[in-house]
Amino acid sequence: MLKDITIGQYYPADSIIHKLDPRVKFVGTMIFIVSIFIFNSFPGYFVAGLFLASMIALSKVPPKFMFKGLRAVFMLLMITVIFNMVLTPGDIVFKLGFIKVTREGLIMAGKMAVRLVFLISGSSIMTLTTTPNQLTDAMERLLRPLNRIHVPVHEIAMMMSIALRFIPILMEETDKIMKAQIARGADFESGNIIQRTKNMIPLLVPLFISAFRRANDLALAMEARCYHGGENRTQMKPLKYERKDYMAYLILIAYLAAAILFRVFKL
Amino acid sequence: MGIIKALKLGFDYLKYDDDGNVESTQRAVDDVNLDIEAGEFIAILGHNGSGKSTLAKHMNALLLPSEGTLWVDNMDTASEADTWKIRQKAGMVFQNPDNQIIATVVEEDVGFGPENMGIPTADIWTRVDDALQKVGMTTYRHHSPNKLSGGQKQRVAIAGVMAMRPSCIVLDEPTAMLDPNGRKEVIKAVHELNKTENVTVILITHYMEEVIDADRVYVMDSGKVVMQGTPKEIFSRVEELKHYRLDVPQVTLLAHELKKNGLDIPDGILTTEELVSVLCR
Numbered sequence: 209m210l211k212d213i214t215i216g217q218y219y220p221a222d223s224i225i226h227k228l229d230p231r232v233k234f235v236g237t238m239i240f241i242v243s244i245f246i247f248n249s250f251p252g253y254f255v256a257g258l259f260l261a262s263m264i265a266l267s268k269v270p271p272k273f274m275f276k277g278l279r280a281v282f283m284l285l286m287i288t289v290i291f292n293m294v295l296t297p298g299d300i301v302f303k304l305g306f307i308k309v310t311r312e313g314l315i316m317a318g319k320m321a322v323r324l325v326f327l328i329s330g331s332s333i334m335t336l337t338t339t340p341n342q343l344t345d346a347m348e349r350l351l352r353p354l355n356r357i358h359v360p361v362h363e364i365a366m367m368m369s370i371a372l373r374f375i376p377i378l379m380e381e382t383d384k385i386m387k388a389q390i391a392r393g394a395d396f397e398s399g400n401i402i403q404r405t406k407n408m409i410p411l412l413v414p415l416f417i418s419a420f421r422r423a424n425d426l427a428l429a430m431e432a433r434c435y436h437g438g439e440n441r442t443q444m445k446p447l448k449y450e451r452k453d454y455m456a457y458l459i460l461i462a463y464l465a466a467a468i469l470f471r472v473f474k475l
Numbered sequence: 476m477g478i479i480k481a482l483k484l485g486f487d488y489l490k491y492d493d494d495g496n497v498e499s500t501q502r503a504v505d506d507v508n509l510d511i512e513a514g515e516f517i518a519i520l521g522h523n524g525s526g527k528s529t530l531a532k533h534m535n536a537l538l539l540p541s542e543g544t545l546w547v548d549n550m551d552t553a554s555e556a557d558t559w560k561i562r563q564k565a566g567m568v569f570q571n572p573d574n575q576i577i578a579t580v581v582e583e584d585v586g587f588g589p590e591n592m593g594i595p596t597a598d599i600w601t602r603v604d605d606a607l608q609k610v611g612m613t614t615y616r617h618h619s620p621n622k623l624s625g626g627q628k629q630r631v632a633i634a635g636v637m638a639m640r641p642s643c644i645v646l647d648e649p650t651a652m653l654d655p656n657g658r659k660e661v662i663k664a665v666h667e668l669n670k671t672e673n674v675t676v677i678l679i680t681h682y683m684e685e686v687i688d689a690d691r692v693y694v695m696d697s698g699k700v701v702m703q704g705t706p707k708e709i710f711s712r713v714e715e716l717k718h719y720r721l722d723v724p725q726v727t728l729l730a731h732e733l734k735k736n737g738l739d740i741p742d743g744i745l746t747t748e749e750l751v752s753v754l755c756r
Contacts, residue, residue, distance in 0.1 A: 340579070341578075341579055341580070341583070369577075369578070369579070370577065372579060373576070373577065373578065373579045373620075376621050377573055377621065422571075422573070422574050425569065425571055425574035425575065426574050426575065426577070428532075428537060428569070429567075429569055429574060429575035429577075430577060430587075431537060431562070432535050432537060432562060432566070432567040432569075433562070433566075433587055433588040433591060433635065433636070433639065434559050434562050434563055434588060434591040434592055434639070435587075435591045436559065436591065440593045441590055441591055441593060442589075442590055442593050442594055442595060442596060442599065443590060443596060444582075444583060444586035444589070444590055444596065444599045444600070444603070445583070445596075446596055
């Protein structure tokens with residue numbers, strides 16, 4: 209049951225998007241998200257859609273994986289659309305009892321829907337083509353300037369990658385403890401929510417104890433291997449920009465410029 | 476002077492009360508003297524709570540002695556300036572393979588030690604390639620550690636230590652959580668490193684079978700070294716080992732019982748072949 213949960217949904221494939229530096233993908237995703245809020249008209253959305261579609265095509269990830277991500281936010285999408293439709297004042301298109309659907313509402317709802325769909329699929333391109341490790345590396349490098357104001361960037365990135373490493377281990381452990389407790393008569397499935405939550409205690413207590421023990425062991429093992437924080441540390445796989453990464457940045461800048469021009473000239 | 480030398484080593488675990496005052500002390504290591512030469516294969520035997528793991532942690536400067544001194548390659552472990560050099564010289568492999576692998580890809584985990592030491596990127600790669608090849612894990616280099624067997628994970632952990640180019644590796648019950656096959660593959664890998672790379676090995680264990688091929692054996696009980704010698708010498712003292720709640724390999728035990736019942740058999744039989752040849756005289 210717990211095995212179905214996956215964090216980061218990397219889809220291995222051999223594409224130009226997969227090979228891009230993770231920093232480019234990270235910055236690119238940010239630019240794309242900003243752009244869909246700069247674009248404020250349907251021709252603009254068409255440009256963004258075109259950009260998104262070409263990225264999906266280049267990434268060689270089957271579009272159905274993108275739609276999987278959308279399914280998870282379908283409810284949110286529906287709620288946004290309905291509320292926008294009903295609650296925006298303006299010219300009434302049709303009336304159903306006290307519910308009034310306005311023209312402005314319909315346009316607003318359409319825009320919100322497009323934005324949300326673009327937002328989700330845009331960010332899933334990043335998570336589908338970048339391994340979690342590459343992502344933490346990218347974050348570490350991009351946030352490095354924050355070191356100056358004493359943000360422990362290296363430590364945060366290290367914590368994130370260790371968390372990623374231990375998720376499957378702790379999942380397995382949860383499964384094991386669950387079975388052990390069920391064998392002793394624990395009941396995780398009946399009762400109302402409050403009872404069920406209470407029943408989780410015999411699962412959570414051993415899980416936490418074991419997690420702390422693992423953390424202690426891991427800290428010792430890391431120290432034994434000379435870990436002493438980010439100082440004087442070299443990297444086995446340092447991030448290095450290549451020609452294609454600079455090209456990608458150029459494309460991104462051009463795209464952003466287009467978005468701003470659309471906005472300025474009210475296209 | 477040997478690569479690891481301990482003189483009157485003592486260590487107390489302190490127990491604190493709620494106000495941070497020392498409530499009680501427990502002696503974990505007591506008056507231990509060691510002298511280990513470079514290239515030796517040493518086994519340290521002992522029952523649970525005999526202080527063998529505590530002793531192991533001293534060799535890597537994870538614990539500092541309360542009394543006496545321990546030198547690793549002529550460096551006093553108590554001097555803070557040398558801590559990182561000592562940890563590089565004396566690598567350590569722990570019991571639980573899951574809790575010592577840091578990265579999500581095998582090769583990245585092997586590179587973790589050299590990264591910490593500040594080795595340039597190109598050198599890290601040669602070290603990682605070397606280390607993986609030495610433990611026979613090169614084919615798994617792009618795998619996730621979660622998908623490996625216990626024995627394979629432990630070999631990755633050993634590779635991670637080897638990538639730091641230590642002159643000595645301390646293995647703290649590396650096989651305790653493995654199945655018999657995994658145990659064999661780890662012990663074999665360690666023996667090979669000892670022979671081909673001339674790395675000093677200090678193997679801490681309570682499995683007698685793993686001790687037979689060691690150069691020297693130390694037996695620990697309640698913090699003290701109570702017996703030391705070659706495996707043959709140690710295993711000829713069956714009654715004494717039993718007193719320290721240690722098992723003897725089956726063959727040795729059989730030979731011992733036969734001798735007690737009047738057969739003319741020498742002490743310290745370690746392998747089936749040896750016993751067969753003695754019996755067939």
